[in-house]
């Protein structure tokens with residue numbers, strides 16, 4: 230993998246074709262229709278000229294992890310695409326985030342949910358949200374504990390401007406994706422249990438990144454968030470722009 234998988238001389242279209250092929254094979258292994266998994270290219274640190282290339286190749290939704298960076302770049306990118314926030318949202322960034330994004334994958338606390346509901350109310354907008362779950366109980370990560378998720382879904386149901394679509398997780402990094410599988414499985418089981426407990430459909434599972442998305446697809450991912458495999462190593466990009 231590494232350089233071979235995302236060599237700097239490759240075009241975006243070549244890297245996209247490889248990612249789509251990996252997605253197609255994972256869906257075939259899992260007996261899932263290919264259209265049941267959507268690709269969310271992650272454009273953090275990627276500048277608008279390269280985002281334009283991705284739009285020209287047919288990409289219609291992108292993920293950003295920081296509000297400041299998204300606020301600077303989105304006006305420089307083609308219209309008609311949707312932006313998803315995938316990183317932690319600080320309370321003081323909620324108001325600028327609302328007009329930029331149509332999905333927020335990283336709703337990670339009840340207080341953030343409340344702030345987001347008021348900001349969407351004030352802006353006259355509805356927002357699709359996913360509840361981020363801290364699947365490995367890591368102190369360094371944001372997210373609801375698995376035991377809090379049903380309560381969080383009920384709280385979201387009480388917010389008229391929020392539409393809770395499902396769950397999201399950023400499991401611990403492991404070089405071997407097989408070691409991440411139990412966390413993906415846990416998120417899916419938690420989703421099934423939460424649907425049963427709350428009666429709320431939670432169709433979406435946002436899980437899987439460049440090196441482990443096949444495993445995530447096998448375990449039920451509906452959105453995979455892919456940066457490096459499409460845009461190359463971010464360290465290189467940062468060095469180039471430093």
Ligand SMILES: *Cc1c(COP(=O)(O)O)cnc(C)c1O
Pocket residue numbers: 271273294315316399438439440454455456457458
């Ligand atoms: C950066 C990022 C990704 C993409 O990671 P890659 O390993 O580059 O594919 C996915 N999800 C989140 C939350 C991220 O911040």
